[in-house]
Amino acid sequence: MALVEVKNLKKYFVNNDGLLYKLANKGPIKVKAVDDVSFKIEKEDTLAVVGESGCGKTTVARSVLRLIEPTAGEILYRGRSINNFDKQELKVFREDAQMILQDPRSSLNPRFIVEEIVSEPLYIHDQIKDDLNLLDRVWELLDLVGLSKRYSELFPHELSGGQARRVGIARALALQPEFIVCDEPTSGLDISIMSAVLNLMKKLQQEYQLTYLWISHNLHEVRYISNKVAVMYLGKIVEITDTDTIFNNSVHPYTEALFSSLRGINDDWNYKEREIIQGEVPSPINPPPGCSFHPRCKYSFDKCKKIEPELKAVEAGHLTACHLYN
Amino acid sequence: MPDKILKINDLAVEYRNKGKYLRVLQDINLELDSGEILALVGESGSGKSTLGKTILRLLPDSARIAEGSIFFKGKDICNLSEKDFNDQIRGQEMAMVIQNPQNALNPVFKVGTQILDVLYFKSKKQKSRKELKKEAVEILKKVGISDPEYRFGEYPHQFSGGMKQRVMLAMAFISNPSLLIADEPTTALDLTVEAQILNLLSNLVDEYKTSILYISHDLGVVAGLSDRIAVMYAGRIVEVAQTRELFDHPNHPYTEALLKCLPDYQKTEELQTIPGQVPDLDNYPPGCNFHPRCSYSFGRCRQEDPRLEEIASEHFSACFLNDR
Numbered sequence: 214m215a216l217v218e219v220k221n222l223k224k225y226f227v228n229n230d231g232l233l234y235k236l237a238n239k240g241p242i243k244v245k246a247v248d249d250v251s252f253k254i255e256k257e258d259t260l261a262v263v264g265e266s267g268c269g270k271t272t273v274a275r276s277v278l279r280l281i282e283p284t285a286g287e288i289l290y291r292g293r294s295i296n297n298f299d300k301q302e303l304k305v306f307r308e309d310a311q312m313i314l315q316d317p318r319s320s321l322n323p324r325f326i327v328e329e330i331v332s333e334p335l336y337i338h339d340q341i342k343d344d345l346n347l348l349d350r351v352w353e354l355l356d357l358v359g360l361s362k363r364y365s366e367l368f369p370h371e372l373s374g375g376q377a378r379r380v381g382i383a384r385a386l387a388l389q390p391e392f393i394v395c396d397e398p399t400s401g402l403d404i405s406i407m408s409a410v411l412n413l414m415k416k417l418q419q420e421y422q423l424t425y426l427w428i429s430h431n432l433h434e435v436r437y438i439s440n441k442v443a444v445m446y447l448g449k450i451v452e453i454t455d456t457d458t459i460f461n462n463s464v465h466p467y468t469e470a471l472f473s474s475l476r477g478i479n480d481d482w483n484y485k486e487r488e489i490i491q492g493e494v495p496s497p498i499n500p501p502p503g504c505s506f507h508p509r510c511k512y513s514f515d516k517c518k519k520i521e522p523e524l525k526a527v528e529a530g531h532l533t534a535c536h537l538y539n
Numbered sequence: 540m541p542d543k544i545l546k547i548n549d550l551a552v553e554y555r556n557k558g559k560y561l562r563v564l565q566d567i568n569l570e571l572d573s574g575e576i577l578a579l580v581g582e583s584g585s586g587k588s589t590l591g592k593t594i595l596r597l598l599p600d601s602a603r604i605a606e607g608s609i610f611f612k613g614k615d616i617c618n619l620s621e622k623d624f625n626d627q628i629r630g631q632e633m634a635m636v637i638q639n640p641q642n643a644l645n646p647v648f649k650v651g652t653q654i655l656d657v658l659y660f661k662s663k664k665q666k667s668r669k670e671l672k673k674e675a676v677e678i679l680k681k682v683g684i685s686d687p688e689y690r691f692g693e694y695p696h697q698f699s700g701g702m703k704q705r706v707m708l709a710m711a712f713i714s715n716p717s718l719l720i721a722d723e724p725t726t727a728l729d730l731t732v733e734a735q736i737l738n739l740l741s742n743l744v745d746e747y748k749t750s751i752l753y754i755s756h757d758l759g760v761v762a763g764l765s766d767r768i769a770v771m772y773a774g775r776i777v778e779v780a781q782t783r784e785l786f787d788h789p790n791h792p793y794t795e796a797l798l799k800c801l802p803d804y805q806k807t808e809e810l811q812t813i814p815g816q817v818p819d820l821d822n823y824p825p826g827c828n829f830h831p832r833c834s835y836s837f838g839r840c841r842q843e844d845p846r847l848e849e850i851a852s853e854h855f856s857a858c859f860l861n862d863r
């Protein structure tokens with residue numbers, strides 16, 4: 214049984230105000246942030262989710278942890294639907310599954326010092342045996358992310374961007390979760406500390422059999438940390454397979470465009486050689502008919518404009534949604 | 540010789556913490572030409588954002604400039620009154636994209652309203668908001684935001700992380716400053732959207748000779764975008780050089796160690812890090828700040844502070860190895 218299974222998840226953000234839009238569109242506006250997404254995460258796997266800014270990654274992440282209610286679809290955790298969890302089950306789930314938020318500061322209460330922020334989950338979940346050991350535990354967690362004891366006494370506004378991010382990571386680790394949703398956990402860290410955090414997360418995964426859902430724009434990081442990759446475009450998964458295949462034999466035209474800009478360390482670096490995907494930025498309110506990538510796809514043909522491609526296997530364990538392959 | 544748009548001399552900045560002032564920036568000397576992109580890279584917590592905020596007077600009350608001066612277009616801006624600074628400099632001559640868009644956008648106002656405010660201010664209150672709305676929508680489109688008319692009426696929390704970041708950039712573009720300080724402005728963007736934004740930035744430089752202080756951890760971006768790079772470690776600038784030169788001939792041991800940490804998608808073994816911990820702000824080691832972690836350190840490093848010195852043409856480094 215997969216640890217996490219997402220079935221036909223949809224999340225539409227509905228906007229009821231703005232009279233003009235109601236009239237113009239004959240009804241409330243729906244931002245289709247996530248539109249029919251399904252995937253599984255096996256225990257001890259790391260599924261990386263990559264895709265264009267605004268394509269719905271964070272919305273998937275928040276749905277999986279039941280931080281927002283889906284419009285449709287189901288999320289199973291150990292085979293049980295998280296939306297049917299009773300109070301006790303939800304409490305256990307809130308302990309076992311943690312999130313490292315994309316925006317580090319929004320998770321840090323500005324009135325608390327770091328010590329309180331990191332130990333708060335322990336209080337909420339009654340995991341404190343005595344207060345003396347508590348501070349030791351906080352120091353230990355901070356040390357894991359490369360912050361000295363001094364930081365336990367600081368307020369969030371006294372932290373640099375990268376320090377705040379690391380406090381968020383320490384907090385997520387406090388309850389020793391088995392499943393962590395990491396939303397761009399290393400953005401804003403210098404490469405040495407980023408590498409240390411990645412090494413740490415990998416070590417913890419191996420030691421404690423952790424499972425990760427990992428959102429990142431850094432493809433080097435994706436390569437290092439994940440064993441499965443899902444590529445999203447405009448609220449949908451367009452390709453999903455194991456990490457080696459994505460890097461070496463990807464098939465979807467959007468994946469190709471996204472990964473084309475990847476450079477190795479010895480290659481000449483220059484963002485100017487990156488492929489900029491031409492054409493109108495897609496709208497999640499009125500997605501293009503057929504394949505939603507077609508207005509920007511250099512391979513698009515007639516069928517693409519009319520019929521939406523389904524996510525289908527091109528080989529065992531490698532799915533893509535593109536008419537070129539069906 | 541082109542005019543220096545920014546000149547920072549021997550700057551030192553301190554934060555008050557439990558009644559004591561702690562030095563976050565020390566001996567900062569930096570110059571920026573007009574139309575130049577200078578990248579500021581370095582350890583997390585080394586003071587990059589503090590330096591940006593000092594230039595634009597965005598430091599909290601608990602901070603003070605302890606030493607040094609900042610000249611902008613030949614004028615000492617540290618001595619300007621708050622009013623003069625706001626009237627003459629902020630938002631017109633200089634703008635900053637701050638590191639955390641969450642904090643920069645006001646959660647209670649619609650995104651469009653916040654962009655309009657900048658435009659309205661820019662037009663010196665001459666144009667009506669209605670006229671300006673078209674411009675605002677246009678600029679949202681330019682930074683790659685879909686359904687710009689609709690998005691105009693949304694609140695910041697309805698935007699994704701990367702969309703907020705692009706709104707911040709859009710507002711900076713509008714004010715069309717002579718000096719733009721961009722603090723990690725593309726961390727939440729995927730490679731393709733990022734490339735599009737970087738193009739907008741370089742166009743700004745080509746068209747208006749805008750100078751940019753670009754703070755980033757992404758050496759791949761910095762390599763393609765910047766003319767020069769300044770590397771910071773524990774409150775000091777430890778190396779400055781032309782971009783190519785810095786990558787080809789890093790001089791300072793910290794720079795060298797940093798470049799070794801670059802992740803490579805072609806390899807999957809354990810990633811390299813710089814061993815040891817960054818020194819605490821309230822407990823800097825005597826001598827060179829990097830010595831506890833430096834694999835080359837020797838006697839003198841534990842006693843004296845190395846100063847930034849020219850070691851090759853336009854290549855500066857603060858390390859005693861160069862004296863040996």
Ligand SMILES: Nc1ncnc2c1ncn2[C@@H]1O[C@H](COP(=O)(O)OP(=O)(O)OP(=O)(O)O)[C@@H](O)[C@H]1O
Pocket residue numbers: 226244245246265266267268269270271272273315497696697698699700701702727728729
């Ligand atoms: N609370 C909300 N209310 C309304 N719309 C929202 C809300 N949260 C997200 N959206 C919209 O849903 C879409 C997907 O947003 P999401 O944050 O999931 O993107 P993302 O893939 O994480 O992007 P990024 O890489 O920029 O963080 C966007 O169009 C966004 O505007």
Ligand SMILES: Nc1ncnc2c1ncn2[C@@H]1O[C@H](COP(=O)(O)OP(=O)(O)OP(=O)(O)O)[C@@H](O)[C@H]1O
Pocket residue numbers: 370371372373374375376401403554555556563581582583584585586587588589590599601638820
């Ligand atoms: N308001 C403040 N009060 C006290 N200390 C502060 C304050 N703001 C920042 N600091 C401290 O000053 C140092 C420099 O912070 P700064 O934000 O300038 O770092 P940075 O180089 O931008 O780091 P990052 O790459 O992580 O964003 C850090 O050690 C930080 O903890």
Ligand code: SF4
Pocket residue numbers: 465466467504505506507508510511512513514517522534535536537
């Ligand atoms: S279905 Fe057509 S438009 Fe869509 S990605 Fe495939 S080729 Fe391109």
Ligand code: SF4
Pocket residue numbers: 791792793827828829830831833834835836837840845857858859860
């Ligand atoms: S001065 Fe000494 S300790 Fe400092 S970087 Fe140079 S060799 Fe290393």
Ligand SMILES: [Mg+2]
Pocket residue numbers: 270271272315699700701
């Ligand atoms: Mg996101």
Ligand SMILES: [Mg+2]
Pocket residue numbers: 373374375587588589638722
């Ligand atoms: Mg910073």
